[in-house]
Amino acid sequence: MPPIFDGFRYKDHLLHSDGVNLAEVAEKYGTPTYVYISSNIEKSYQELEEALKPIPHIICYSVKANSNLSILRTLNQMGAGADIVSGGELFRALEAEIPADKIVFSGVGKTREEIDFAMKKKILCFNIESEQELVAIDCIAKSHRKVASICIRVNPDVNPKTHPYIATGLKHSKFGIPYRQALELVRSTLRLKNVNLIGLACHIGSQITQVAPFMDSVRRMLKLYDQVQKLKPEVNILDLGGGLGVIYNNEKPPSIKHWAESLIKEIGDRKLTLILEPGRSIVGNAGILLTKVLYVKRGESDNFIVADAGMNDLIRPSLYGAYHSILPVHYRKYKKIKASVVGPCCESGDILTKARRIQNFQPGDLLAVMSCGAYGASMSSHYNSRPKAAEVLIREQKHYLIRERETFEDLVGKEKTPPFLKKVATAS
Numbered sequence: 001m002p003p004i005f006d007g008f009r010y011k012d013h014l015l016h017s018d019g020v021n022l023a024e025v026a027e028k029y030g031t032p033t034y035v036y037i038s039s040n041i042e043k044s045y046q047e048l049e050e051a052l053k054p055i056p057h058i059i060c061y062s063v064k065a066n067s068n069l070s071i072l073r074t075l076n077q078m079g080a081g082a083d084i085v086s087g088g089e090l091f092r093a094l095e096a097e098i099p100a101d102k103i104v105f106s107g108v109g110k111t112r113e114e115i116d117f118a119m120k121k122k123i124l125c126f127n128i129e130s131e132q133e134l135v136a137i138d139c140i141a142k143s144h145r146k147v148a149s150i151c152i153r154v155n156p157d158v159n160p161k162t163h164p165y166i167a168t169g170l171k172h173s174k175f176g177i178p179y180r181q182a183l184e185l186v187r188s189t190l191r192l193k194n195v196n197l198i199g200l201a202c203h204i205g206s207q208i209t210q211v212a213p214f215m216d217s218v219r220r221m222l223k224l225y226d227q228v229q230k231l232k233p234e235v236n237i238l239d240l241g242g243g244l245g246v247i248y249n250n251e252k253p254p255s256i257k258h259w260a261e262s263l264i265k266e267i268g269d270r271k272l273t274l275i276l277e278p279g280r281s282i283v284g285n286a287g288i289l290l291t292k293v294l295y296v297k298r299g300e301s302d303n304f305i306v307a308d309a310g311m312n313d314l315i316r317p318s319l320y321g322a323y324h325s326i327l328p329v330h331y332r333k334y335k336k337i338k339a340s341v342v343g344p345c346c347e348s349g350d351i352l353t354k355a356r357r358i359q360n361f362q363p364g365d366l367l368a369v370m371s372c373g374a375y376g377a378s379m380s381s382h383y384n385s386r387p388k389a390a391e392v393l394i395r396e397q398k399h400y401l402i403r404e405r406e407t408f409e410d411l412v413g414k415e416k417t418p419p420f421l422k423k424v425a426t427a428s
C-alpha cells in the first residue's frame with residue numbers, strides 16, 4: 001500500500017477518508033468532487049490553538065484558502081476569526097457568523113464600497129497596504145463619523161524560499177509598506193483623526209517549509225513594534241500573517257506547534273495580542289479532489305491519462321507547477337508508466353501532473369488528487385463553460401453535500417440578452 005496522508009487509508013483495497021468509502025462518495029455525488037475531512041481541519045486548528053495558549057491571540061483563518069461556508073462554520077465553531085481580502089470574503093465570513101470583531105481586512109486594492117461595507121459591520125481592523133489607502137480610509141471613516149481601527153501591513157523584505165508567485169514579503173512585491181517607510185507612515189497615522197492605529201501586520205508568503213524565514217520576519221517586525229510602542233504605547237497587536245507549508249510530496253515543514261512556539265518565544269514578555277492568518281496549514285491536507293479517468297491516450301512520445309477534472313477545477317499544477325499526489329481509489333497492482341494526467345480543458349497546460357511515473361490507470365478508474373483542501377475549489381473557474389465541482393464534507397463517518405455541482409443553467413444565469421439579439425435573424 002502506498003504512503004497515505006493523515007485521515008486517509010485503504011480498507012479492503014478501497015480508499016477511505018475518516019471511515020467513509022470514497023468510491024461511495026463518487027457514486028453518490030459524481031465526479032469531479034472535492035471532499036474534505038472535518039476532523040483534519042479541527043486537529044490542525046486545535047494544534048494551533050493549544051500552542052498559542054500562553055499569550056493573548058486571535059486565529060484569523062485566511063478565507064481565500066477555502067471559502068466554503070461549511071468550512072468557515074466549522075472553524076467558527078472552534079473560535080476562529082477571519083482574514084479577508086474582499087467584500088465577497090467578508091460577506092462569506094459574516095454569513096458563516098464569524099464575529100466581525102475577529103475579522104481583519106488585508107489586500108492592496110480595497111474599494112470604497114468594500115471599505116464602507118467593512119466599516120458598517122465594525123470589523124476588527126483594516127490592514128493598510130499603502131499611504132493612499134490610509135488617506136482613503138481616514139476619509140471614508142470621517143464620512144461615517146467613525147474612527148477606523150487599522151494595522152499597518154509592513155513588507156519586511158525577507159525571502160520566504162517558496163515559489164516566486166506566492167512570495168509576498170520581498171521588497172519587489174506589491175504587498176505592504178516598505179520596511180524603511182513604515183515608521184514614517186506610523187507618524188502620519190497619528191496625525192489623522194479618523195483612524196486609530198492598533199497594530200502592525202505582515203505576511204511573507206505561502207507554502208513556507210522552514211522556520212527561518214518566519215524568524216527573520218518576526219525579529220524585524222518586533223524591532224519595528226518596539227519603536228512604534230514608543231510613539232504610541234496603546235498599539236498592542238502584532239499580526240504575523242499565515243504562510244506555513246504542508247506536505248504535498250516530500251517537503252518537511254515545521255509542525256504547527258513548532259511554528260507557533262517559535263514565534264511566541266521570540267515575542268518574549270511583550271504584552272501584545274498575536275494574530276495569525278493561517279490558511280493552507282489548516283485546510284490543505286484536509287481535502288482531496290475526486291476525479292474519474294475518461295480515456296487513456298498513447299501519443300507518439302507521451303502517454304496521457306485524461307481525467308474529468310481540469311485546470312478549471314484545480315489550477316495549482318498549471319499555475320505553479322505544483323505537485324499533488326494522485327492515488328487510486330481502488331487499490332490494485334498497477335504497472336507503472338510515465339504519463340501526464342490531464343484534464344478536458346483546451347489548453348496544453350491543463351495538467352494534474354506532467355510526465356510522472358504513475359500507475360497505468362484505465363478508463364473508469366477513480367483517482368484521489370491529494371492535498372487539495374487549500375486553494376483548490378476557491379481558485380476554480382468556469383473556463384470552457386465547465387460547471388464548478390460539488391463539495392462534500394465528511395464528519396464523524398458521514399458525508400454531507402456542502403456545495404451542489406453547478407448546472408448549465410447556473411453558467412448562463414447572470415447573462416442578459418440585449419433586445420437586438422433577441423430574435424435570431426434568418427438568412428434570406
Ligand code: LLP
Pocket residue numbers: 062064065083106107166168203205206207241242243244277278279280281316320374375379
Ligand atoms: N494572509 C495573507 C495576507 C495572505 O495573502 C495569505 C495568502 C494568507 C494569510 C494565508 O496564507 P497560507 O497560510 O494559506 O499560506 N494560491 C496559492 C497561495 C496564495 C496565497 C496568497 N496569500 C497556492 O495555491 O499555493
